[in-house]
Amino acid sequence: MNNIFVYIETENGKVADVSLELLTKGRELANTLGCKLEAIVIGHNLKGLEKELALYGADTVWVADDKELAPYRTMPHCAIVCGVFEQEKPQIALFGASSLGRDLGPRVSSALHSGLTADCTSLVVGDHEDTKGNKYKNLLYQIRPAFGGNIIATIINPDCRPQMATVREGVMKKEHASKPGTGEVKVIDHKKYLKDTDLAVKIVSRQIEERKLNIKGAQVIVSGGYGVGSKDNFKLLYELAEVLGGEVGASRAAVDAGFAEHARQVGQTGVTVRPKLYIACGISGQIQHTAGMDQSAMIISINTDPEAPVSKLADYVITGDLNEVIPKMIKYYRQNSK
Ligand SMILES: Cc1cc2nc3c(=O)[nH]c(=O)nc-3n(C[C@H](O)[C@H](O)[C@H](O)COP(=O)(O)OP(=O)(O)OC[C@H]3O[C@@H](n4cnc5c(N)ncnc54)[C@H](O)[C@@H]3O)c2cc1C
Numbered sequence: 001m002n003n004i005f006v007y008i009e010t011e012n013g014k015v016a017d018v019s020l021e022l023l024t025k026g027r028e029l030a031n032t033l034g035c036k037l038e039a040i041v042i043g044h045n046l047k048g049l050e051k052e053l054a055l056y057g058a059d060t061v062w063v064a065d066d067k068e069l070a071p072y073r074t075m076p077h078c079a080i081v082c083g084v085f086e087q088e089k090p091q092i093a094l095f096g097a098s099s100l101g102r103d104l105g106p107r108v109s110s111a112l113h114s115g116l117t118a119d120c121t122s123l124v125v126g127d128h129e130d131t132k133g134n135k136y137k138n139l140l141y142q143i144r145p146a147f148g149g150n151i152i153a154t155i156i157n158p159d160c161r162p163q164m165a166t167v168r169e170g171v172m173k174k175e176h177a178s179k180p181g182t183g184e185v186k187v188i189d190h191k192k193y194l195k196d197t198d199l200a201v202k203i204v205s206r207q208i209e210e211r212k213l214n215i216k217g218a219q220v221i222v223s224g225g226y227g228v229g230s231k232d233n234f235k236l237l238y239e240l241a242e243v244l245g246g247e248v249g250a251s252r253a254a255v256d257a258g259f260a261e262h263a264r265q266v267g268q269t270g271v272t273v274r275p276k277l278y279i280a281c282g283i284s285g286q287i288q289h290t291a292g293m294d295q296s297a298m299i300i301s302i303n304t305d306p307e308a309p310v311s312k313l314a315d316y317v318i319t320g321d322l323n324e325v326i327p328k329m330i331k332y333y334r335q336n337s338k
Pocket residue numbers: 148149224225226227228250251252253254265266267268269270281282283284285286287288289292302303304305308320321322323
């Protein structure tokens with residue numbers, strides 16, 4: 001009872017990365033709280049999935065396996081999750097801030113009157129004392145940028161359970177647990193939670209377009225900001241990225257100016273990346289951008305302004321015009337790697 005639940009998204013038998021990232025974080029929180037980590041997976045042909053989930057620390061895997069339950073539909077998944085949560089009374093429930101999680105999480109939270117913090121960038125356990133002197137132990141700090149990213153807010157939910165949060169893909173690390181969970185399967189008697197009306201919506205046809213561009217997996221990202229100046233100038237960044245075997249990213253200002261496509265946008269409203277090397281070219285380093293790249297192993301900034309906020313974060317700062325610096329980097333990298 002009062003464990004941590006993670007809703008597991010699957011597509012054609014593959015578990016979504018965001019769900020494995022949430023299990024990794026869930027395992028850490030469960031260790032801190034001394035409770036179990038439970039996964040809930042709803043769909044069809046799910047046999048064997050528990051082994052993978054156990055590797056990421058799941059002690060229990062709640063499974064509702066029925067051809068009626070795949071692909072995802074809001075109403076049946078919501079009814080089943082609510083049914084299990086009402087029975088098991090988790091203290092924390094985590095969902096991916098994916099299109100599915102953004103659809104399902106708020107419905108579950110609304111049905112259970114629990115509240116939910118969307119798009120958390122960090123989740124930590126801590127205590128709280130309110131202004132009336134009431135003390136709360138071991139709450140979930142749901143941390144995220146707020147007011148347009150001008151502050152980092154820590155949101156708590158002292159009274160209602162579960163404490164619910166969504167987290168975007170790439171924000172948390174995905175790692176096997178140091179000690180795997182037992183992955184004990186608990187079959188959900190899902191029919192008892194479903195009404196006929198939950199199944200009223202039929203999926204007639206479904207088309208999924210694969211993401212054409214995914215900079216998330218790149219080990220090297222050469223990212224350009226408004227300071228790059230034009231779409232044409234971005235060619236320099238593509239050249240450097242090619243030489244280094246990396247991908248090109250962009251700030252929102254660069255995307256808004258039409259220098260790069262939205263799929264390349266890094267940050268709060270773009271993708272979250274954690275490459276081995278992130279080269280920020282003509283990017284000032286506003287918090288909405290850095291929220292998406294500050295976990296990079298090494299950051300190099302190229303900027304004409306030595307005081308640009310990105311300098312505080314960067315391991316190496318090159319003060320200069322990117323139009324001069326990047327061609328030199330390409331030239332010397334080519335020379336030195338012969
Ligand atoms: C709700 C919300 C969500 C947001 N989400 C995101 C997001 O996901 N990602 C994101 O990036 N932003 C996001 N933003 C926008 C963010 O606040 C900044 O406006 C944006 O990141 C600035 O982009 P920039 O650094 O490219 O541009 P600027 O802030 O204009 O910086 C340009 C930099 O280029 C330098 N420069 C100029 N010329 C050169 C040159 N020739 N050589 C080298 N350096 C040069 C300048 O010194 C400057 O530091 C969001 C904003 C809001 C309100």
